[in-house]
Structure formats: structure tokens, C-alpha cells
Amino acid sequence: xxxxxxxxxxxxxxxxxxxxxxxxxLLLAAFWFIASPAYASKPVVYFAGVSFLGDHRFIDTNYPVxxxxxxxxxxxxxxxxxxxxxxxxxxxxxxxxxxxxRNLANYxxxxxxxxxxxxxxxSVSIETFEDYRKVVAEISAQVLFFDFQAMRLIASIPVDxxxxxxxxxxxxxxxxxxxxxxxxxxxxxxxxxxxLSVASGHIRQFGLPKxxxxxxxxxxxxxGEKASPLVPERVQHDALAQVFGQYFTAQLTHLGGxxxxxYTKGYAIGNKMAGRMANGDVYTLTLPEAxxxxxxxxxxxxxxxxxxxxxxxSRVKFxxxxxxxxxxxxxxxxxxxxxxxxxxxxxxxxxxxxxxxALETVLSDLxxxxxxxxxxxxxxxxxxxRRTYNTFRKWSEHINGL
Numbered sequence: 059x060x061x062x063x064x065x066x067x068x069x070x071x072x073x074x075x076x077x078x079x080x081x082x083x084l085l086l087a088a089f090w091f092i093a094s095p096a097y098a099s100k101p102v103v104y105f106a107g108v109s110f111l112g113d114h115r116f117i118d119t120n121y122p123v124x125x126x127x128x129x130x131x132x133x134x135x136x137x138x139x140x141x142x143x144x145x146x147x148x149x150x151x152x153x154x155x156x157x158x159x160r161n162l163a164n165y166x167x168x169x170x171x172x173x174x175x176x177x178x179x180x181s182v183s184i185e186t187f188e189d190y191r192k193v194v195a196e197i198s199a200q201v202l203f204f205d206f207q208a209m210r211l212i213a214s215i216p217v218d219x220x221x222x223x224x225x226x227x228x229x230x231x232x233x234x235x236x237x238x239x240x241x242x243x244x245x246x247x248x249x250x251x252x253x254l255s256v257a258s259g260h261i262r263q264f265g266l267p268k269x270x271x272x273x274x275x276x277x278x279x280x281x282g283e284k285a286s287p288l289v290p291e292r293v294q295h296d297a298l299a300q301v302f303g304q305y306f307t308a309q310l311t312h313l314g315g316x317x318x319x320x321y322t323k324g325y326a327i328g329n330k331m332a333g334r335m336a337n338g339d340v341y342t343l344t345l346p347e348a349x350x351x352x353x354x355x356x357x358x359x360x361x362x363x364x365x366x367x368x369x370x371x372s373r374v375k376f377x378x379x380x381x382x383x384x385x386x387x388x389x390x391x392x393x394x395x396x397x398x399x400x401x402x403x404x405x406x407x408x409x410x411x412x413x414x415x416a417l418e419t420v421l422s423d424l425x426x427x428x429x430x431x432x433x434x435x436x437x438x439x440x441x442x443x444r445r446t447y448n449t450f451r452k453w454s455e456h457i458n459g460l
Contacts, residue, residue, distance in 0.1 A: 216308030
């Protein structure tokens with residue numbers, strides 16, 4: 059939001075007043091200047107609590123743990139996650155880049171900034187070994203700032219958090235899923251590893267963008283013909299594109315320092331983002347137009363078996379262009395590999411989990427290189443090597459100079 063400072067002009071007779079009167083008037087004007095909301099050092103942001111992205115009909119199904127934890131009851135009329143998140147932010151109010159308010163925003167009085175923690179994914183994967191199972195729980199969310207009067211998105215902060223656990227072979231898988239996701243929302247030991255604490259940490263390092271700032275968006279994530287057969291049947295292609303579009307957006311925000319519009323596949327119609335507040339209210343936010351758009355084509359996965367170790371690689375085509383142009387500014391193939399140690403007691407090797415790790419690696423590396431390109435990295439991970447490095451370097455200089 060843009061906050062414009064004005065000038066106070068005093069009439070001529072002010073100059074004819076006494077020195078004491080002038081001082082009193084100046085003090086009064088200074089007090090008005092400091093106390094006026096229009097000139098506050100920090101903007102006011104209204105707390106809208108926790109919400110859930112997607113079609114409201116499927117939210118209980120898509121986010122069973124979060125919705126169960128955050129339901130209001132007669133004994134607890136205030137939703138638990140809403141209450142915990144507000145208390146956490148309030149305790150850190152001195153370090154926030156805005157003044158947090160729990161009052162209701164009055165959209166009739168003019169533009170008002172509201173904030174919600176919008177949960178967009180709950181996921182649990184389980185890998186079986188001879189004597190135990192490995193459980194990986196993940197939650198993705200967006201801290202959304204929006205103009206409450208226009209219901210227009212102003213800014214977003216992607217948040218991703220994961221937790222590893224080990225259970226015995228006879229343990230209930232449903233209980234393991236619920237317990238591990240609950241621990242990410244309500245940790246029993248280390249509160250710094252909760253979704254709420256990670257989100258508040260990102261907020262403290264964040265600043266609301268000014269008017270006219272460049273905006274970027276992951277336009278599409280596509281799965282190529284060679285990669286598609288290696289995607290398990292249990293993984294829907296749209297869901298896969300959604301997860302990695304969100305992941306790449308988060309990396310571009312945190313590592314690349316870009317002002318990203320949320321990746322909204324499955325959550326948007328046109329340039330609208332739909333969600334539901336914890337109290338049941340449905341909201342739809344208008345998304346701003348992007349200045350630059352990115353496309354990721356997942357072209358292939360590769361598995362190389364070595365003694366006691368397996369290498370899993372992912373190859374992607376990355377394209378960047380101005381939203382209003384058809385020609386690409388950046389366009390090349392990139393790859394990355396991860397090593398996975400194999401135990402003699404392991405009864406099943408989950409290739410897909412390793413391919414996902416390789417895909418995450420190449421996308422996070424790409425985000426980092428957009429901010430600070432390194433020639434050696436391009437020599438090892440890009441198809442066109444020095445040519446692409448020079449293009450990335452010019453891109454970085456251009457974007458960082460704006």
C-alpha cells in the first residue's frame with residue numbers, strides 16, 4: 059500500500075502570533091503528525107486468523123487435522139489455532155513490520171490490510187523398511203495480506219514445514235499420520251518447529267511491498283512424456299504440479315528474493331483465489347497481474363544404482379519471460395541428483411521419494427541462482443553452461459537494479 063505524506067500550510071496571520079503561541083501551535087501540529095494513522099511508522103494489519111485454500115466443500119477432506127484442531131466449541135469458542143497464532147504474534151509485536159489488530163476491519167472507511175494464514179496442503183508419506191517404517195509429514199501454507207475493501211491480494215509469504223518420524227511395523231498408519239501432522243501444528247517439545255512459529259518468523263523478516271513493485275509468478279508446472287511413466291499411479295499429475303508449483307514459489311520468495319504471486323492451480327478461477335476462514339466464511343481474493351512468469355517442464359527422472367548407494371536425478375526445462383511477450387528471456391535444461399544410501403535390511407526402495415528430493419534440489423538451486431548466479435554451478439547443472447550463466451547474470455543485474 060502507498061502512504062503519501064502531505065504538507066500543512068499555515069495562513070499568513072500565523073506569522074503575526076506571539077512566539078509562545080507559535081510554539082504551542084507547532085507542538086500541536088507535531089502531535090497530530092505523529093498520532094495520525096496516515097503517518098504512522100507502521101501500517102495497521104487486521105488479524106483474520108487461519109483459513110484453508112480450495113473449494114470449501116472439500117476443505118474438511120483436504121485438511122482433516124487442521125480443521126479438527128481449529129474447530130470452535132462451546133467450551134472453547136475461539137478456534138485453537140487462531141488463538142495460538144494471534145498470541146504468538148502479539149508476544150513478538152515489537153519486531154513485527156506492522157501494528158497487529160484483532161478489531162474488525164471496517165471496509166467502508168477505506169482500504170484496510172488484513173492477514174490470514176491460509177493452509178494449502180497436508181501430506182504424509184510412509185516408507186517401509188525391514189524393521190520399521192519412516193514417516194514424513196509436510197504442511198504448506200501462505201501468509202496472505204490483502205486489501206479488505208477490494209478483496210485484492212497485496213502480498214504473500216509461502217511457508218513449508220516437515221517432520222520425520224519412525225514407527226514400528228505394527229503401528230497404526232492412520233494414527234501416525236494424525237500424530238505427526240498434529241505435532242507440526244501443536245508441537246509437544248520444540249515450539250520453534252511448528253507451522254505457527256515458522257510463519258511468524260517469516261513475517262518478522264517481511265515488508266509489505268510498495269506500489270509499482272515488480273511481481274513474479276510460476277505460471278505452470280508440466281510433466282513431460284519421459285517423466286510421466288515414472289510418476290506413481292497414486293500421485294495425480296495435477297496434485298504433483300500443485301505441490302511443486304507451490305514449492306518453487308516458496309524458494310523464489312525466500313532464496314531469490316522475488317515478490318511472488320501464489321501458485322494457484324486448483325485454488326483459483328482466472329485471477330481469483332478462493333478459500334474459507336476458520337469460522338466458515340468463504341472468501342475470494344483477486345490476484346494482481348504478474349510482470350514476469352516462469353514455466354517449469356519436468357522432462358525426466360533417472361536412477362543410477364551403485365554399491366550401497368543409489369543416485370536419483372531430475373531434469374527440468376526452466377523458462378522465464380515477460381508476461382506480455384512471447385519470447386523467453388531465460389530458457390534451458392537443468393538437472394540435479396541426490397544420493398540415497400541403501401540398507402541391507404531395506405525391503406523396499408521408494409524411488410519416487412528420491413525423485414521428489416532431486417526435483418526439490420534443482421528447483422531450490424534455480425531460485426538461488428536467479429539471485430546470485432555462480433558459473434561453476436551452471437557448468438555442472440545446465441545444458442548450455444556458460445551461455446545460460448551469462449543470461450542469468452544479466453537477469454540478476456537487471457532485476458536487482460530495479
